[in-house]
Amino acid sequence: MIVAIDGPSAAGKGTLAKRLARHFDLAHLDSGGLYRAVGLKLLRAGQDPADEALALAAARSLRPAELSDPALREEATGKAASIVAAMGPVRQALLDFQRAFARTPPDGKAGAVIDGRDIGTVVCPEAEAKLFVTASDEVRARRRSEELQGRGEIAIYARVLKDMRERDARDSQRSVAPLVAAEDAFVLDTSDLDADEAFAAALEVINQKIG
Numbered sequence: 404m405i406v407a408i409d410g411p412s413a414a415g416k417g418t419l420a421k422r423l424a425r426h427f428d429l430a431h432l433d434s435g436g437l438y439r440a441v442g443l444k445l446l447r448a449g450q451d452p453a454d455e456a457l458a459l460a461a462a463r464s465l466r467p468a469e470l471s472d473p474a475l476r477e478e479a480t481g482k483a484a485s486i487v488a489a490m491g492p493v494r495q496a497l498l499d500f501q502r503a504f505a506r507t508p509p510d511g512k513a514g515a516v517i518d519g520r521d522i523g524t525v526v527c528p529e530a531e532a533k534l535f536v537t538a539s540d541e542v543r544a545r546r547r548s549e550e551l552q553g554r555g556e557i558a559i560y561a562r563v564l565k566d567m568r569e570r571d572a573r574d575s576q577r578s579v580a581p582l583v584a585a586e587d588a589f590v591l592d593t594s595d596l597d598a599d600e601a602f603a604a605a606l607e608v609i610n611q612k613i614g
């Protein structure tokens with residue numbers, strides 16, 4: 404069983420995906436982490452994330468340990484991730500890993516919950532359940548600001564909103580695998596929902612699909 408969860412940044416996909424994976428005893432893959440790891444690798448090496456040849460080399464040489472670096476969550480890493488994520492060859496290099504995870508989830512799990520931007524459209528178009536999780540720009544920027552402040556980072560709301568819109572535009576307007584809801588995805592707007600309410604709504608949709 405594959406559950407695909409797509410949507411823009413800070414819409415609540417990650418929290419929801421983790422909780423759903425626990426509930427259904429499935430593996431969880433945060434596919435954004437792969438793009439972040441490529442971005443971080445380039446930044447650490449003092450390389451330009453816009454250099455496609457270097458980005459591709461970084462994607463091809465990713466090691467599992469690089470997927471759990473705390474610096475993956477930093478804003479600068481997110482920006483670099485969104486730049487490398489617009490490159491077709493980089494996406495292709497990361498596609499095999501994601502499909503293999505879906506086909507053979509770790510720890511003998513019977514399936515996976517995968518969150519990202521193109522899971523329901525490109526990576527796992529055959530997923531049993533697809534959710535497109537979204538929320539208004541303002542709500543997402545407020546959540547992201549609070550998340551950053553919670554980690555002790557300086558976050559100015561107006562700046563976070565501007566950066567987020569820039570990144571969403573890049574993710575939505577790129578020619579390869581742009582951020583778009585799959586035709587058969589259920590659109591879940593979490594603007595007025597807290598985490599528990601979003602989870603309950605998602606559960607209802609998935610149970611209907613698989614029930």
Ligand code: DC
Nearest residue numbers: 412434435438484485488519520521
């Ligand atoms: O969800 P996130 O913020 O960790 O994602 C980081 C970047 O990676 C984001 O700009 C979009 C990109 N991404 C993507 O293009 N496709 C995915 N399946 C997941 C993330």
